[in-house]
Amino acid sequence: MVSMSEKSNRSGQPNLRREVEILAATHEIYAPSPDVVSNANLPNYLELQQQALSDIITFWDDQAQTFIDWFEPYQQVLDNSNPPFYKWFAGGKVNIAYNALDRHARTWRKNKLALLWEGEPGDVRLYSYFGLWREVNKFANVLRSMGVKKGDTVTLYMGRVPELIIAMLATVKIGAIHSVVYAGFSEQALADRIEDAGSRVVVTCDGAWLRGKTVNLKDIADAAIHRSPVVQQMLVVKRTGQQVRMAPGRDFWWHELMNLPIASPYCEPEVMDAEDPLFILYTSGSTGKPKGVVHTCGGYQVFIATTLKYVFDLKEDDRWWCAADPAWITGHSYITYAPLILGATSFMYEGAADYPYPDRWWSLVEKYHVSVLYTTPTAIRRLMRFGEAWPNRHDLSTLRLLGTVGEPINTAAWRWYYQVIGGERCPIIDTWWQTETGGFMITPTPVVPLKPGSATIPFVGIEADVVREDGASCEPYEDGDLVIKRPWPGLARTIWNNPEQYLSEYWSQFQAQGWYFSGDSARRDDDGYFWIIGRTDDMIKVSGYPLGTAEIENSLLSHKFVAEAAVIGLPDAVKGQVIHAFCVLKTGLQGDNRLVDELKEHVRHEVGPIAVPAAVTFVTSLPRTRSGKIMHRLLKAQVLGQPVGDTSTLADQ
Ligand code: WT7
Numbered sequence: 155m156v157s158m159s160e161k162s163n164r165s166g167q168p169n170l171r172r173e174v175e176i177l178a179a180t181h182e183i184y185a186p187s188p189d190v191v192s193n194a195n196l197p198n199y200l201e202l203q204q205q206a207l208s209d210i211i212t213f214w215d216d217q218a219q220t221f222i223d224w225f226e227p228y229q230q231v232l233d234n235s236n237p238p239f240y241k242w243f244a245g246g247k248v249n250i251a252y253n254a255l256d257r258h259a260r261t262w263r264k265n266k267l268a269l270l271w272e273g274e275p276g277d278v279r280l281y282s283y284f285g286l287w288r289e290v291n292k293f294a295n296v297l298r299s300m301g302v303k304k305g306d307t308v309t310l311y312m313g314r315v316p317e318l319i320i321a322m323l324a325t326v327k328i329g330a331i332h333s334v335v336y337a338g339f340s341e342q343a344l345a346d347r348i349e350d351a352g353s354r355v356v357v358t359c360d361g362a363w364l365r366g367k368t369v370n371l372k373d374i375a376d377a378a379i380h381r382s383p384v385v386q387q388m389l390v391v392k393r394t395g396q397q398v399r400m401a402p403g404r405d406f407w408w409h410e411l412m413n414l415p416i417a418s419p420y421c422e423p424e425v426m427d428a429e430d431p432l433f434i435l436y437t438s439g440s441t442g443k444p445k446g447v448v449h450t451c452g453g454y455q456v457f458i459a460t461t462l463k464y465v466f467d468l469k470e471d472d473r474w475w476c477a478a479d480p481a482w483i484t485g486h487s488y489i490t491y492a493p494l495i496l497g498a499t500s501f502m503y504e505g506a507a508d509y510p511y512p513d514r515w516w517s518l519v520e521k522y523h524v525s526v527l528y529t530t531p532t533a534i535r536r537l538m539r540f541g542e543a544w545p546n547r548h549d550l551s552t553l554r555l556l557g558t559v560g561e562p563i564n565t566a567a568w569r570w571y572y573q574v575i576g577g578e579r580c581p582i583i584d585t586w587w588q589t590e591t592g593g594f595m596i597t598p599t600p601v602v603p604l605k606p607g608s609a610t611i612p613f614v615g616i617e618a619d620v621v622r623e624d625g626a627s628c629e630p631y632e633d634g635d636l637v638i639k640r641p642w643p644g645l646a647r648t649i650w651n652n653p654e655q656y657l658s659e660y661w662s663q664f665q666a667q668g669w670y671f672s673g674d675s676a677r678r679d680d681d682g683y684f685w686i687i688g689r690t691d692d693m694i695k696v697s698g699y700p701l702g703t704a705e706i707e708n709s710l711l712s713h714k715f716v717a718e719a720a721v722i723g724l725p726d727a728v729k730g731q732v733i734h735a736f737c738v739l740k741t742g743l744q745g746d747n748r749l750v751d752e753l754k755e756h757v758r759h760e761v762g763p764i765a766v767p768a769a770v771t772f773v774t775s776l777p778r779t780r781s782g783k784i785m786h787r788l789l790k791a792q793v794l795g796q797p798v799g800d801t802s803t804l805a806d807q
Contacts, residue, residue: 180679184604186581191601196464199599206615213615214643221459223257224248225425237668238661240641241429242453249423250455251327254494259287267499271316274363274505279316293324294421296411300387302355304329304424309353311335311344311375313362314504317391318480319490321357329424333434336481336780337362337371344378347436350446355387361394365509372398428452434650435483437589446650447589454592457644461593462492466526467600473522475501477529482781483589512540516548528557532782534567539717539741542574557583560782562686562704564711568606584609586686592644596684608683616642620676625667633677638670694723695731696764709760715743720776720784735767745772
């Protein structure tokens with residue numbers, strides 16, 4: 155079926171789209187079961203969503219009072235006197251570690267599990283709210299004794315271990331700013347980030363477990379520090395027990411420090427202004443140098459607590475598993491901070507999803523009675539490749555909700571997640587958001603009817619739209635830029651050391667209107683549901699027609715032999731660009747010329763002749779960022795034999 159659309163895109167050219175598939179999915183509606191609705195914290199989400207826009211100030215004021223304890227009240231909910239440098243809860247005094255731990259450790263919750271953790275080798279650690287609070291206090295005092303104070307930055311380069319969560323909370327407890335750097339990053343990437351943030355103290359581990367092997371983090375940290383002389387102290391968690399070199403006077407073992415009198419068990423939380431910086435997070439940005447996105451102390455915590463509570467309908471007896479890495483915004487917001495603020499129980503697993511067997515995740519769901527699982531389409535597709543016998547071996551009946559984030563989820567993966575993992579019982583919460591948005595922006599809650607592949611509707615108080623270049627709203631099914639028209643509390647306030655870049659990246663495109671530019675293209679259907687297409691910078695133009703990479707990738711993914719797919723545009727003398735496709739086949743399959751022809755035919759059939767790849771290459775894996783996005787830039791550079799540039803955001807797969 156050729157689906158060349160008659161409609162125009164924002165640049166006035168005819169656009170090619172898979173409207174047929176989206177239209178089909180538009181009518182594949184999964185209504186929530188009465189059971190789910192009657193249980194929901196926010197049964198009237200749809201109404202509230204309409205209502206809140208008439209008065210977002212009252213809405214956010216209510217949430218700030220409901221979820222957060224303030225040392226001193228704020229004077230104003232939103233100060234918009236200097237857009238886009240918005241201030242939320244100005245004048246309010248607060249500390250996120252206090253809201254995450256101190257206040258719970260004084261109630262009955264002191265005995266509740268805050269964190270359940272399993273290491274890749276199978277070791278288990280459990281922390282009650284009291285226990286976690288105590289560890290955080292002790293490490294906060296260690297940091298203070300090292301001279302770390304309010305406003306200083308601390309870089310954390312650690313595996314997925316409880317000490318990372320403890321170090322994050324300890325840093326913010328004393329008013330310092332953390333910059334968590336993903337343990338899969340190279341020494342240069344780490345050095346660049348330490349340098350940009352200007353951290354005198356780095357916390358790391360001897361090593362990290364990865365698929366039964368260990369990665370020597372301390373060696374990498376040593377090499378990075380060699381390049382950034384700014385570092386004076388390195389604190390090292392013993393995790394793998396491997397040999398590491400400790401520099402006398404500079405390097406200290408975590409466990410030794412925590413046994414010294416400096417690690418006293420109570421630390422007074424620093425009183426922070428709502429607009430003080432809370433943390434820096436370098437984004438997985440697909441172009442150029444990484445940007446240090448800055449979130450602040452007040453609005454961020456209001457936003458993440460509100461969104462987690464309502465979107466995942468979190469309950470006191472839930473066991474919440476956000477399977478992201480804590481080094482990613484998903485982990486910051488929804489492993490470390492929001493679940494603790496809400497007094498919930500979080501589960502975290504250290505290792506690879508398919509180690510030692512492809513059912514490791516499913517065995518964890520069964521073993522710990524996980525009730526909500528939140529992950530990415532990539533992870534789902536990877537596990538789907540092993541077949542349903544692996545999950546079917548396990549009792550997954552404790553699951554009541556499933557979530558996804560990071561990229562549009564293709565229909566095949568959605569259905570597998572829904573049927574095989576969720577037993578057709580669990581709504582799939584497809585959350586669209588970004589490092590810069592702090593928390594969920596476009597998302598259903600359990601009461602919203604679902605359409606596979608759509609993140610559905612904006613969260614309460616979020617005004618999102620799909621617009622043309624001139625700012626006019628697009629017609630249904632017309633592609634345009636996804637923009638956010640009003641500020642929200644979780645909005646990143648700046649780029650570290652670079653407010654100009656903050657303005658140019660997010661606020662220059664619709665400067666006249668004062669809207670936030672997401673960099674994503676999207677369309678809406680007749681019901682107002684949002685369908686994210688992808689980054690506008692992932693667009694390919696063939697003979698002048700803009701094609702979304704995701705669109706072509708999804709058509710390849712709908713072929714029964716294809717497990718993963720990526721397409722890039724390569725220069726072509728006649729057409730401007732032609733498409734080169736890379737496919738990972740399902741386990742056990744071999745690619746040959748016949749399959750190449752079949753796939754081309756498949757794309758021709760599904761999308762249209764203009765989208766047929768000029769070449770198809772079979773590969774065993776695709777380069778992805780740690781948040782699961784395909785690094786098109788890297789594939790392209792490899793094919794063209796160009797230098798690959800900054801690969802620091804490449805995930806270690
Ligand atoms: C980009 C943000 C916030 C955690 C995710 C990674 C894409 C994110 C979805 C979704 C379709 C999605 C967008 C966005 N994206 N969630 N549910 N459906 N696309 O954060 O690395 O800052 O990436 O991820 O393109 O702009 P990030």
